[in-house]
Amino acid sequence: MQPNRRQFLALAALLAARPARAAGRLAVIDWALLETTLALGVVPAAAAELKQYARIVSEPIMPQSVIDLGLRGNPNLELLSNLTPDLIVISNFYDYRRASFERIAEVLSLPVYLTGEPCLPILRHSTLALGQRIGRPEQAERLVTALDAAIADLRLARRPDGRPAMAINLGDRRHVRLFGGDTLFGGVLSAAGYRNAVADTRYSMTAPVGLEALAREAEAELFVIGPLPPGGGDALAGNALWQALPQVAAGRVHLLPALDHFGGVATATRFAKLVVGGAAAR
Amino acid sequence: MKALPASWLVVAAVAAVVALAAANHVMLIDAVSTEAAGNRAFAAIFVARAELPRLAMALVAGAALGLSSALLQRVLRNPLAEPATLGLSAGAQLALVIATVALPAAMAYPVAVAFAGAAATALLVLAATARRRFEPLAVILTGMMASLTATAGAAAVILASGDYMTGLFIWGGGDLTQDGWGPTLRLAAILAVASAGTLLALRPLALLALGDAEAKAAGLATGSLRLVVIALAVWLAAATTAEIGIVGFIGLAAPLMARLTGIRSSTARMAAAPVFGALLLSLADGAVQLAGHLTGLRIPTGAATALIGGPLILALVPRIANLTRPDVLPTPTILSRRSAGPVLAALAIILMGAIATALLAGRGAGGWHFDPANMDWRLARVSLLGAAGALIGMAGTVVQRLTGNPMASPEVLGVGVGAGAGLSVVLITAPFAGLAAQATGMMAGSVATLSVLLAFVRRHGFGAERLLIAGIALGALLSSILTSVITTGSPAGFRLLGWISGSLIEPSASMAMGMAVILAGLTPLVLVYARPLAILPLGETTARALGLATTATRFSLVLIAGAATAASTLAIGPMSFIGLIAPHLARSLGLGRPAAHLIGAMLSGAALTIWADWLARMVAFPYQLPLGLFAALIGGGYLAVRFARGSHA
Amino acid sequence: MEQNGPDFALDGAGFSAGGRRILSPLALRLAVGHLHALVGPNGSGKSTFLKLLARQIAPDAGTIRLGGRLLPSFGSRAFAREVAFMPQFTPATDGMTVQELVSLGRFAWHGALGRSSPRDKAAVREAIERCDLTAFVHRPVDALSGGERQRVWIAMMLAQQSRWLLLDEPTSALDAGHQVEILDLVASLARERGVGVVAVLHDINMAARIADDILALDGGNLVFRGGPADVMRPEVLRPLFGPHVDVLPAEGSRPAVVYMR
Structure with a gap:
């Protein structure tokens, strides 16, 4: 059974109400919470799939001391138990193997994304709950405030022409992933008052669709989230189909650096700032 | 036409x-x-x-x-x-x-x-x-x-x-x-x-x-x-x-x-x-x-x-008439026979070696180590995989004798993928289905696949080559269904990908216990069929002439093989090839009688699985690769060599 | 209905496949303790007839009884205790030794689980001795010569200790000397043990040599039935095998030799 949003928010609020404790040794499996942990000023002892993380998340830099636990979907539990963490932080994506983590240490599971639910409220509450649990409640408040400020800025920077927006990622020369309302980027755009032109996505795996899907919303602002496919910007320049897209032809495309699609509040803030920059640059 | x-x-x-x-x-x-x-x-x-x-x-x-x-x-x-x-x-x-x-x-x-x-x-x-x-x-x-x-x-x-x-x-x-x-x-x-x-x-x-x-x-x-x-x-x-x-x-x-x-x-x-x-x-x-x-x-x-x-x-x-060339085959394959006792004892010792390696040797944050420190983690894993490997070895032996073809196996016949198709049906209906529901789906999928195959070749004559080709076709069909489900990007697809990568379930003591219970239940059951398993490779006509109720026997054996395949694929994924190799290996060691063949294949299956998994976890440490991939690499090599030597197929 | 031992009784039993009549309905009786030979040209329905008796295929018309019981009413093992069947093409034996293969003949008696009793062991030993295979017991069947292999399969049937032996061209792969050897073995069994034998034989002379009763089939019909002396006449054989067939008297009790004029 999938708990609904209200239950999650109630749970998050409950967690947030508990008194703050010291962080201790942390192991973080979920990337959104890993990013949040670092943003809260705590360096975990271990985290999952750091090779790929380094490829996608350029800042903040992952400290060398953090030990790689292997794939997020299949972390090395033996290694994890040898590291004797005090707390293992997971998200609802990893709840199905919670029992295994509980054999090793106390587990904190916080919701990050739920299919069909706007994610920013969930992420806000989870950020506050994590801050509370690892003894960084003020920093957590600050993170959330920073996001709100960035979104407010974006709201101001947004041109009042009612243009819809689309956040996308280029899978390869011919395919894109679209970020709908239940995704991080879609959530930020909606919060800033954009109409998200992407009707529907299934967040967990964002199946790629053909480039032509973009043409359906010819009027939209296009925010392209990195990384770009092999060949990068040069390949896009030589791609006649891409160049012919109405948004590209009209110069309403903003190439953004690589961001974690499954990131947390800090990524959301960064995205909002980048969009402001992009919108201003035009 | x-x-x-x-x-x-x-x-x-x-x-x-x-x-x-x-x-x-x-x-x-x-x-x-x-x-x-x-x-x-x-x-x-x-x-x-x-x-x-x-x-x-x-x-x-x-x-x-x-x-x-x-x-x-x-x-x-x-x-x-x-x-x-x-x-x-x-x-x-x-x-x-x-x-x-x-x-x-x-x-x-x-x-x-x-x-x-x-x-x-x-x-x-x-x-x-x-x-x-x-x-x-x-x-x-x-x-x-x-x-x-x-x-x-x-x-x-x-x-x-x-x-x-x-x-x-x-x-x-x-x-x-x-x-x-x-x-x-x-x-x-x-x-x-x-x-x-x-x-x-x-x-x-x-x-x-x-x-x-x-x-x-x-x-x-x-x-x-x-x-x-x-x-x-x-x-x-x-x-x-x-x-x-x-x-x-x-x-x-x-x-x-x-x-x-x-x-x-x-x-x-x-x-x-x-x-x-x-x-x-x-x-x-x-x-x-x-x-x-x-x-x-x-x-x-x-x-x-x-x-x-x-x-x-x-x-x-x-x-298709000419899949085999009678002019190529007549050299009879005479497999050496050895007395079962020493061979089985040797296999048991090899299995012990595999278990010892997997229990004691490992990599940690500080490099290689050989000690029993992580015994509690490894014991559950090794028992689970050992039991699963034995089960797939058993299923392979049954399927090979059932069809009278040493190239048949639950994997080659698409039974493992069939289990996956059953699993995908369960996951699509209920993305967060529990383990029992998943296991039931896989069991139903593998039994259905085997039954369709047997019904098909029955209708067109029980030719071994037809069974194999039909199995390949069915396997291709079912994998394309799996592919389609996975590429939808739904939660069901995500979990299916995990299963194909061999990481559906976390080895736990209770899991290992469950697998051991299934093994302990199926082993005597399959040994009951030792004599029919000696007779079935002789073909339908002879089996019936000898008084074997072939339809009922085949049905029971298909169920046993289906259950064993479903249980083992739960732990080791669909394409391990161990169901193909383990019976082969036991056979080439000279184990000819069904009971010895079965036990030998179960011991080999357990040892191969444990080793393949150990390798899969060590090679890219701390990244744990799917064990099925390693087993497939080992299996592909093994079979290429066997084919090259022109021994029985 | 009159009943003399476990005879086969066919009552209008026939078989067709794909809309073609392979065997026309037959009404006849086959007595236990006799050697019945089925002869006739290729495609005459001999093998089909034998498979009907062996319950490998079911008649699509009429019934077949054994000892007064309808064939479908027998259990698998019970039927195998009554009737042993050897197909024309014996399968590869999967590396089994002679001893192992012959022992499988006892399946009808001990089943999947029953222990192998002294009686089972004695039956296997006797069958092996009878077929002169003692020297080969631990050899893989696939490694033997054609004649030896055929003897192993016959030994397996003997170990089955059934009252009927059904053989489909048991000597197809053998030279004349070995054919005689095997068929004489089968014939002597019929006489010594009162076992009934039905054998498809492509060589009419062999049939005349060993059979008590010869059934000639042509185009799915029974065209003639009788003892060797009745069958071995040009006017009977010519419609079956063509106008060039002729018969010579032979020495001894058996009457004739067929040759091509």
Whole structure:
């Protein structure tokens, strides 16, 4: 059974109400919470799939001391138990193997994304709950405030022409992933008052669709989230189909650096700032 | 079979292709067009640079696959030869994946890279079957093994580089989306050159069809002709794979259509194969696009052709007479027999060694260590895998004796994938289904698959080669369903991917206990059937003459094998090959009687599984690779060697 | 209904496949303790007839009884205790030794689970001795010569200790000397143990040499039935085997030799 949003928010609020404790040794499996942990000023002892993380998340830099636990979907539990963490932080994506983590240490599971639910409220509450649990409640408040400020800025920077927006990622020369309302980027755009032109996505795996899907919303602002496919910007320049897209032809495309699609509040803030920059640059 | 006039069939197919293209075009324009001015410009460019090239690509790639298959079928005298069944496509794909990860500079020449991979696979398959004079069944089985091994290798490379998402594209291969005319024109040029080559080779090929001796007597250098023609076919297959990924079974269907239309002359058939290939791939791609427009589901074209190709092979099998060459087989295979006791004792000691390695040796944050510190983690894992390996060894032995064919196995017969199909049904209905529901789904899936297979071959005579081909077809069909589910990107797909990677369940003491209970329950049950398992390899007639109630016995054994397969695939994934290798190994060690054979296969299965898993966890530490991939690599190598030595198959 | 031991009784039993009549309905009786030979040209329905008796296929018309019981009413093992059947093409034996293969003949008696009793062991030993295979017991069957292999399969049937032996061209792969050896073995069994034998024989002279009762089939019909002396006449054989067939008297009790004029 999938708990609904209200239950999650109630749970998050409950967690947030508990008194703050010291962080201790942390192991973080979920990337959104890993990013949040670092943003809260705590360096975990271990985290999952750091090779790929380094490829996608350029800042903040992952400290060398953090030990790689292997794939997020299949972390090395033996290694994890040898590291004797005090707390293992997971998200609802990893709840199905919670029992295994509980054999090793106390587990904190916080919701990050739920299919069909706007994610920013969930992420806000989870950020506050994590801050509370690892003894960084003020920093957590600050993170959330920073996001709100960035979104407010974006709201101001947004041109009042009612243009819809689309956040996308280029899978390869011919395919894109679209970020709908239940995704991080879609959530930020909606919060800033954009109409998200992407009707529907299934967040967990964002199946790629053909480039032509973009043409359906010819009027939209296009925010392209990195990384770009092999060949990068040069390949896009030589791609006649891409160049012919109405948004590209009209110069309403903003190439953004690589961001974690499954990131947390800090990524959301960064995205909002980048969009402001992009919108201003035009 | 009544022959349809060729022109009618072609006209109908062309009409269908045009109708599909028109429908897709209308839907596309409808979806794209708004009042915005820029949009109309885009639509025009999209038609010119994406839609038309895609249509052309389907025609060109289909023709290339059809021609490649026709050449292979001709020169190997094998009605089932084509790039997918010979493993050429998978070999090309593996080379492309390795180059992408390890040697990105080489990817400037994708066709060359793909050719290297496909040619290496072709050499391997042909070298392994040369001693059997390229007997069709042996070639297909070896090709399939090479194909699965290459696929496993490609997945291992991707996972080892720590990228889950790209893995999806491997599984969802065969995509014809275009963004310009470049790839189509490149492939068309290659097709033109290869067609010219084929024209030159037509006459010598006709001579070759008379037989090697006759061709040689007429002054033909048969060896070099074969080499040149195979190289042409491999080049076509590699180029197609490099441009659009793996699209299987087109080459099987094209000659069938040629036969349906009553084309008799072999030259005419050679000319017809690319035409029908082009039409078939265009039809499949048009249908896939239409389905995408109507339902929003994106089925990879490669998965769709497998979906069509699977049933097609099933339909073809009863018509295929010459899968084995009686003139190749008569040397009786005399397996050495040893007394069971010492062999089983030796196997038990080897198993102990595997257990000790897996329990004591490992890597940690500080490097290698040999100590019992992590015993509690490892004990559960080793027991779970040992029991699962024993179960799949048991299932393999049962299936091999049931069919009287040592090449049969739960994996080769598609039973493991069938379990996955059952699992996907459960996960689609209830994405967060519990373990019991998942296990039930897998059990139902594997039993259903085995039953369909047995019913099929029953109807068309219990020929072992038919069972194997039907199993391959069914396996292809079911994997294409899995692929489609995985590429939807739904939670069900995510969990299926995890299962295929062998990480569905976390080894825990209770899990290991459960597996051990299943093992303990099934072992005496299967040993009860020791005598029937000795009789069944003698065939239906003899078994009945001896008083065996064959239908009831087969039914019970299918259930036992299905349960054992379902339980073990839960832990070790669908394509481990251990169900194939373990009984083979026990057999080649001289264990001939069913009880000893069963126990030997169970011991070997347990040891192989534990070792494969240990390797999978150590090689890319701390990244844990799927154990099935390692087992497939080991298994592919083992079988290639066995085939090369020409021992029993 | 009159009942003399476990005879086969066919009552209108026939068989067709794919809309073609393979065997026309037959009404006849086969007595236990006799050697019945089925002769006739290729495609005459001999093998089909034998498979009907062996319950390998079911008649699509009429009934077949054994000892007054309808064939379908027998359990699998019970039927195998009554009737042993050897197909024309014996399968590969999967590496089994002579001893192992012959022991499988006892399956009808001990089943899947029953222990192998002294009686089972004695039956296997006797069958092996009877077929002169003692020297080969531990050899793989696949490694033997054609004649030896055929003897192993006959030994397996003997170990089955059934009252009927059904053989489909048991000597197809053998030279004349070995044919005589095997068929004499079968004939002597019929006489010594009161076992009934039905054998498809392609060599009419062999049939005349060993059979008590010869059934000649042609085009799925029973065209003639009688003892060797009745059958071995040109006017009986010519319609079956063509106008060039003729008969010579032979020495001894057996009457004739067929040759091509």
